[in-house]
Amino acid sequence: xxxxxxxxxxxxxxxxxxxxxxxxxxxxxxxxxxxxxxxxxxxxxxxxxxxxxxxxxxxxxxxxxxxxxxxxxxxxxxxxxxxxxxxxxxxxxxxxxxxxxxxxxxxxxxxxxxxxxxxxxxxxxxxxxxxxxxxxxxxxxxxxxxxxxxxxxxxxxxxxxxxxxxxxxxxxxxxxxxxxxxxxxxxxxxxxxxxxxxxxxxxxxxxxxxxxxxxxxxxxxxxxxxxxxxxxxxxxxxxxxxxxxxxxxxxxxxxxxxxxxxxxxxxxxxxxxxxxxxxxxxxxxxxxxxxxxxxxxxxxxxxxxxxxxxxxxxxxxxxxxx
Amino acid sequence: xxxxxxxxxxxxxxxxxxxxxxxxxxxxxxxxxxxxxxxxxxxxxxxxxxxxxxxxxxxxxxxxxxxxxxxxxxxxxxxxxxxxxxxxxxxxxxxxxxxxxxxxxxxxxxxxxxxxxxxxxxxxxxxxxxxxxxxxxxxxxxxxxxxxxxxxxxxxxxxxxxxxxxxxxxxxxxxxxxxxxxxxxxxxxxxxxxxxxxxxxxxxxxxxxxxxxxxxxxxxxxxxxxxxxxxxx
Numbered sequence: 001x002x003x004x005x006x007x008x009x010x011x012x013x014x015x016x017x018x019x020x021x022x023x024x025x026x027x028x029x030x031x032x033x034x035x036x037x038x039x040x041x042x043x044x045x046x047x048x049x050x051x052x053x054x055x056x057x058x059x060x061x062x063x064x065x066x067x068x069x070x071x072x073x074x075x076x077x078x079x080x081x082x083x084x085x086x087x088x089x090x091x092x093x094x095x096x097x098x099x100x101x102x103x104x105x106x107x108x109x110x111x112x113x114x115x116x117x118x119x120x121x122x123x124x125x126x127x128x129x130x131x132x133x134x135x136x137x138x139x140x141x142x143x144x145x146x147x148x149x150x151x152x153x154x155x156x157x158x159x160x161x162x163x164x165x166x167x168x169x170x171x172x173x174x175x176x177x178x179x180x181x182x183x184x185x186x187x188x189x190x191x192x193x194x195x196x197x198x199x200x201x202x203x204x205x206x207x208x209x210x211x212x213x214x215x216x217x218x219x220x221x222x223x224x225x226x227x228x229x230x231x232x233x234x235x236x237x238x239x240x241x242x243x244x245x246x247x248x249x250x251x252x253x254x255x256x257x258x259x260x261x262x263x264x265x266x267x268x269x270x271x272x273x274x275x276x277x278x279x280x281x282x283x284x285x286x287x288x289x290x291x292x293x294x295x296x297x298x299x300x301x302x303x304x305x306x307x308x309x310x311x312x313x314x315x316x317x318x319x320x321x322x
Numbered sequence: 323x324x325x326x327x328x329x330x331x332x333x334x335x336x337x338x339x340x341x342x343x344x345x346x347x348x349x350x351x352x353x354x355x356x357x358x359x360x361x362x363x364x365x366x367x368x369x370x371x372x373x374x375x376x377x378x379x380x381x382x383x384x385x386x387x388x389x390x391x392x393x394x395x396x397x398x399x400x401x402x403x404x405x406x407x408x409x410x411x412x413x414x415x416x417x418x419x420x421x422x423x424x425x426x427x428x429x430x431x432x433x434x435x436x437x438x439x440x441x442x443x444x445x446x447x448x449x450x451x452x453x454x455x456x457x458x459x460x461x462x463x464x465x466x467x468x469x470x471x472x473x474x475x476x477x478x479x480x481x482x483x484x485x486x487x488x489x490x491x492x493x494x495x496x497x498x499x500x501x502x503x504x505x506x507x508x509x510x511x512x513x514x515x516x517x518x519x520x521x522x523x524x525x526x527x528x529x530x531x532x533x534x535x536x537x538x539x540x541x542x543x544x545x546x547x548x549x550x551x552x553x554x555x
Contacts, residue, residue: 185421189410196408199370200422201396201472256412 008313009259013169020158033229034273036161038266039168040225045249045261046175047218052247053255054179055211056191057107060115061122062246064102065095065216067129067238069223074143074233075135084146084154091224092217098125099216103209122243129235140234143227154228164225168262171218175258178214187211252301254310263309271297323348323507324369324400324476329378331368338364340531341378344509345524346476351498351508353518355553356528362511363405365528366480369509370402371395383475397424401474405481405511407461409468411454415445418453418464419471426473430505438467441497459490466497477501479510483517495521515553519543527552 019035044066051057072091081087102121109117135141145154154160178184190197190204197204227233236242245268253264275294276287305311324346331339339361346352356362367373369380371392380387387395396402410418419435426432439446442463448456456464462483469477482498483491495517498508502521512518518525519539527535529552535545542548 182421185413185417188412189418189421192410192412193408195372195392196404196410197422198392199372199396199402199404200468201393201424202422203391203393 004313005257005259005310008310009172009262012259012262013165013172016165016168020161032157032161034269036164036229038269039164039262040222040229041246041249041269042262042265043168043171043222043225044219044246045253045265046171046258047215047222048246049250049255049258049261050175050178050187050218051208051211051215052250053257053260054184054191055187055208057208057212058115059106059118059212059215060240060247061102061118061120061243062215062219063238063240063242064122064125065099065219066223066226066242066246067125067235068095068098069220069225070143070227070233070237071129071135071223072220073146073224073227074141077143077146078135078141082144082147084148084152087146088221088224092220095220095223096213096217099213099220100209103212103216107205107208107212119240119243122238123240126235126238126240129238136234138235140232140236143231143233145228145231146224160228164229167221167225171221172258172262179258183207183210248298252298252308254308257310260308260310267309323383324509325379325381326365326369327379327381329365329368329375329380331364331373331375333364333373338373338531339368339375341533342368342528342531343378343533344526344536346507346509347523349505349507350523351502351510351521353522353525354509354511354528355513355515355518355525357552357554361528361531363480364531366402366478366509366511369395369478370400396472399427399473399475401469401472401477403462403465403469403477403479403482405484407458407465409453409456409461409464411452413453414449415451415453415456415464416449419445419467422468423471424473427475433470433473435471438470441470441500442467459486459493462486462490462494463497466494470501476507476509479508479512482510482512483514484512491517513553515542515549 016035016039020032023029023032044062048059048062051059069091072094073087076087076090102118106114106117106121130138152159152163154163186197186202186207190208194204223237226237249264249268250261252267253262254260271294275290279286279290279293301308326342326344328341328343329339330337330341342361342365344354354362354365364373368375371387371390375388382398382400385398413421419438444460445463445467448460483494486494498510499521501508519542522539524538525536525542526533527548534552535548
């Protein structure tokens with residue numbers, strides 16, 4: 001990661017930090033909610049980028065871990081356990097365990113088979129959630145916000161916002177250190193040439209599995225926050241389309257960079273939010289067909305904007321593709 | 323230290339090695355020669371576990387290698403400098419060196435970043451460059467440095483000087499001579515008979531997957547017909 005990327009990251013975080021006061025100044029309280037959502041999905045997207053961008057593992061079922069994290073909060077809440085000090089570690093632990101199991105099996109394959117098997121595992125969990133009548137089945141279930149007695153009150157939007165902000169900032173710092181560590185070098189090098197890595201004495205399978213599990217764990221945290229934000233959990237969180245959206249955020253923002261997926265999440269959600277309104281301005285009732293415009297925008301970014309949004313800001317950085 | 327005895331190896335249905343054998347003693351520098359497509363790289367790949375042999379035995383320091391995974395074989399102390407270098411393009415020069423480094427066994431002076439930079443000062447100048455921004459010679463130096471950083475008991479070089487400029491070749495050969503003086507055991511694959519007879523203790527020649535000749539440098543020099551028949555010199 002070069003100097004420019006670090007500045008870009010800090011600038012983005014500074015902007016996120018300034019959003020709550022800005023929403024007061026411009027009297028747009030609604031946007032605090034939008035940016036909170038952006039940051040939660042940014043956590044999911046950077047966690048995916050660790051394995052997709054740095055590790056070359058095209059996991060097409062990453063939303064599953066968001067779902068596991070969300071359901072962990074929802075189910076605990078259903079049984080009256082609202083203690084966040086318990087919920088969050090359990091949500092991350094459950095995602096880690098499922099990531100470990102799914103990863104252990106998926107990583108025995110590669111290429112298209114890897115994409116398909118990760119997708120299959122995620123769909124398995126999706127249909128499991130649909131079949132859980134006790135927990136709302138298809139309709140999902142409501143969840144109370146986690147309680148951090150004596151520390152935080154998540155029903156206060158400002159406190160909740162900054163909790164998400166701190167989580168995102170810490171995760172970016174953690175991943176920054178991880179990617180530059182020796183572990184990170186092995187992961188990055190395995191993407192380029194896995195057999196070479198083995199011939200140099202590294203059991204790449206274990207390294208990749210560790211990275212996969214870390215990504216699942218972080219995504220589980222994102223899911224737990226997501227359940228809190230919506231006060232609602234449903235199987236949709238692990239639908240394959242949701243996995244696809246997270247992947248689009250990573251690709252749109254710039255794979256193999258940490259700030260890229262954050263920018264990608266912001267761009268994706270802001271477009272999703274505003275496109276219908278903008279289209280209404282041009283033609284009445286056009287808003288409901290916003291996907292017709294969104295699709296070509298995504299295709300254009302993938303075709304012409306190599307390196308994603310990130311590349312617009314940090315042209316030709318030494319370590320940008322690293 | 324390395325004993326390869328009668329190995330057969332296959333790519334799918336087609337057989338590449340027919341009872342191939344060779345041996346490297348402690349501190350020895352040994353060459354493996356032969357024309358293109360005769361089985362040099364296949365032999366190296368078989369040793370490293372990248373092309374597991376069906377028959378025959380592969381032993382290193384008394385350990386059987388035939389059923390070990392490539393990473394286990396490398397951990398026993400075999401350091402490969404592969405054909406075509408295969409530098410990690412998305413790591414910097416420095417990262418290429420330290421990512422796979424392993425500490426030495428304490429018996430010999432261990433290879434460190436500083437020692438590799440002393441051997442190849444060029445790498446220190448370029449330590450921040452990405453792996454895909456290097457010239458061929460720099461890549462070969464980096465590949466050798468990367469293998470040395472694993473502190474191998476035996477260094478294997480596949481096509482040590484292929485495709486390099488004459489000046490760079492000379493530098494690689496003098497580097498290998500220096501390593502030999504330091505007691506490093508080396509198995510080197512190359513086509514430059516003259517340089518190899520200068521540096522190696524023993525030579526093995528492979529033809530169509532068979533071992534067809536072996537001997538020391540004096541014997542090889544005295545045998546122009548062997549050179550002509552199998553090496554096309």
